[in-house]
Amino acid sequence: MDNNKPSQDNEEEMKDSLTEEQETQQETTLVPEMLKEENQRTPKGKSSVVWMIISGILAAALIIVIVYPPFGGGREAVASVNGTDISKDELYNELVSLGGESTLNSMITMKLIDQEAAKAKVSVTDEDVNAEIESLKTQYGGEEGLNTALSQSGMTMDSLKKNTEVQVKIRKILEPKTTVKDEDISAYYEENKATFATPEQVKASHILVATKEEADEIKKQLDEGADFATLASEKSTDTASAASGGDLGFFGKGEMVEPFEKAAFSMQIDEISEPVKSDFGYHIIKKTDYKKATDPTLEDKKEDIRKILVEQQVGELSTNWMTELRSNATITNTLEPAEENADAADSADSAQDTESSPNE
Numbered sequence: 405m406d407n408n409k410p411s412q413d414n415e416e417e418m419k420d421s422l423t424e425e426q427e428t429q430q431e432t433t434l435v436p437e438m439l440k441e442e443n444q445r446t447p448k449g450k451s452s453v454v455w456m457i458i459s460g461i462l463a464a465a466l467i468i469v470i471v472y473p474p475f476g477g478g479r480e481a482v483a484s485v486n487g488t489d490i491s492k493d494e495l496y497n498e499l500v501s502l503g504g505e506s507t508l509n510s511m512i513t514m515k516l517i518d519q520e521a522a523k524a525k526v527s528v529t530d531e532d533v534n535a536e537i538e539s540l541k542t543q544y545g546g547e548e549g550l551n552t553a554l555s556q557s558g559m560t561m562d563s564l565k566k567n568t569e570v571q572v573k574i575r576k577i578l579e580p581k582t583t584v585k586d587e588d589i590s591a592y593y594e595e596n597k598a599t600f601a602t603p604e605q606v607k608a609s610h611i612l613v614a615t616k617e618e619a620d621e622i623k624k625q626l627d628e629g630a631d632f633a634t635l636a637s638e639k640s641t642d643t644a645s646a647a648s649g650g651d652l653g654f655f656g657k658g659e660m661v662e663p664f665e666k667a668a669f670s671m672q673i674d675e676i677s678e679p680v681k682s683d684f685g686y687h688i689i690k691k692t693d694y695k696k697a698t699d700p701t702l703e704d705k706k707e708d709i710r711k712i713l714v715e716q717q718v719g720e721l722s723t724n725w726m727t728e729l730r731s732n733a734t735i736t737n738t739l740e741p742a743e744e745n746a747d748a749a750d751s752a753d754s755a756q757d758t759e760s761s762p763n764e
Contacts, residue, residue: 505739512737516729517573526576528569536568537561545653575718578725582717589709593702600700603657607693608668609650611635612642612685619679619686626676632690641685654695664689 481489521527537550544550554564593600609632613619622635633649640646657665663682667689671677677689 500739508737508739512735513726513730514570516726516733517570517577520577520729521573524577526573528572528576532572533565533568536572537565540564574722575715578718578721579714581721582714584710584713584717588713589706590702592709592713593705600705602695602698604669604697605654605656605695606668606691607654607695608652609633609636609690609692610642610645610652610664611640611650611688612645613639613688614641614685616679616681616686619688622688623676623679626688632676650690651692654693 479491479493482492482495483490541547541550544553551561554560611619611622611632613622618639622639625635626632633651636650637646640650642650645652657669659665660668661682661684663680664687667677667680667687668691671689671691673691673694675691677687679686680689681687
C-alpha cells in the first residue's frame with residue numbers, strides 16, 4: 405500500500421531547496437529571492453523556503469558575540485584540558501577562521517536593513533510574524549508538518565521566527581515600490597488556474613495485519629471500546645504509520661490501492677471499517693476527516709495572487725536594493741583585506757559625489 409502523503413513531496417522539495425538556498429546565500433548577502441512559485445499547491449515547499457531562510461550563519465554570529473564581549477575578558481578560560489586553558493581569545497579566533505568574515509558580512513547586512521527600516525518607519529510586530537508562521541503551517545499541512553520540515557533542515561521555530569521577522573521587514577520596506585495591476589492578477593490566475601483547484605480528499609488511519617483472523621480480533625477489540633491509535637501502534641505491520649497511531653494523513657483518489665480507497669471514501673467520519681483485503685494484507689480503516697473538492701474563482705484567489713506578485717517584485721527589487729545600500733554606506737570591516745575596504749570606501753564616495761553633482 406502506498407502510504408505516502410501528498411505533503412511528503414513538498415517536504416523533500418523543501419529539504420533540497422534549503423540546501424540550495426543556504427549555499428547561494430553564503431556567496432551573496434542575507435537578502436534571499438522572495439519569489440513565490442507559480443503553483444499554489446505542490447510547489448509550496450519551495451516558496452516557503454524563501455520565508456524560512458535568511459542565513460545559515462546567523463547562529464554563528466550570535467556565538468561570536470557571546471564568546472567575545474566588547475569589553476575585555478579575552479584571556480578568560482572557557483575550557484581546560486589537563487590543566488592547559490583554552491581562552492576566549494583562542495575560541496574567538498577559531499570561530500572567526502571558521503566563518504567569521506561571512507558572519508560579519510551578514511551582520512553588516514542586517515544592520516543596513518535595520519537602518520533602512522528606521523528611515524522608512526517600518527516595524528514588524530509579533531502579529532506579523534505569527535501570521536507568516538500560520539501561513540507556513542497551512543502550506544505544510546499543519547504544525548506537525550512544519551515542525552518536520554524544520555527538523556529536516558536543521559532549524560528551530562525560534563530561528564524561523566527571527567528569519568521571518570527580517571523577511572517581513574524587507575517586504576514592508578520595498579512593497580511601496582511595487583506595482584501590481586488587475587490585469588496582472590487575471591493573467592496569473594489564467595496561467596495557473598489548474599493549480600488552484602484541489603481534489604476531494606479523505607483523512608484516515610489504518611491498522612495493517614497479515615491475516616483475516618488477526619484483523620477480526622482487532623475489530624472485535626475496537627467494537628468493545630479499545631483505542632484505535634493504541635492498537636495501531638502495537639499491532640500494525642505498517643511501521644511508518646503505526647508510529648503515529650496509524651495516521652495516513654489526507655489523500656486523494658488514485659493515491660491508495662483500490663480496495664482501501666473505495667472503502668475510505670465510502671465511509672462516514674469516525675466510522676471504523678470491517679477488515680479490507682489488499683495486496684498488502686488486511687486493513688482496519690478509520691476515517692477521521694474529509695475535504696470537498698475546490699475550484700476557486702478569480703475573485704476567491706485575487707488577494708492571494710496579489711500577494712504572490714508583490715513578493716515576486718520585491719524579490720526582483722531586493723538584489724539591486726541591497727547592492728545600492730552597501731555601495732552608499734560607509735562600512736569598516738577589519739576582517740576583510742585592506743584593499744577590499746578601500747574599494748568599498750571608493751564606491752561609497754563615488755555614489756555620494758554622483759548624488760551631489762547636480763547641485764554644484
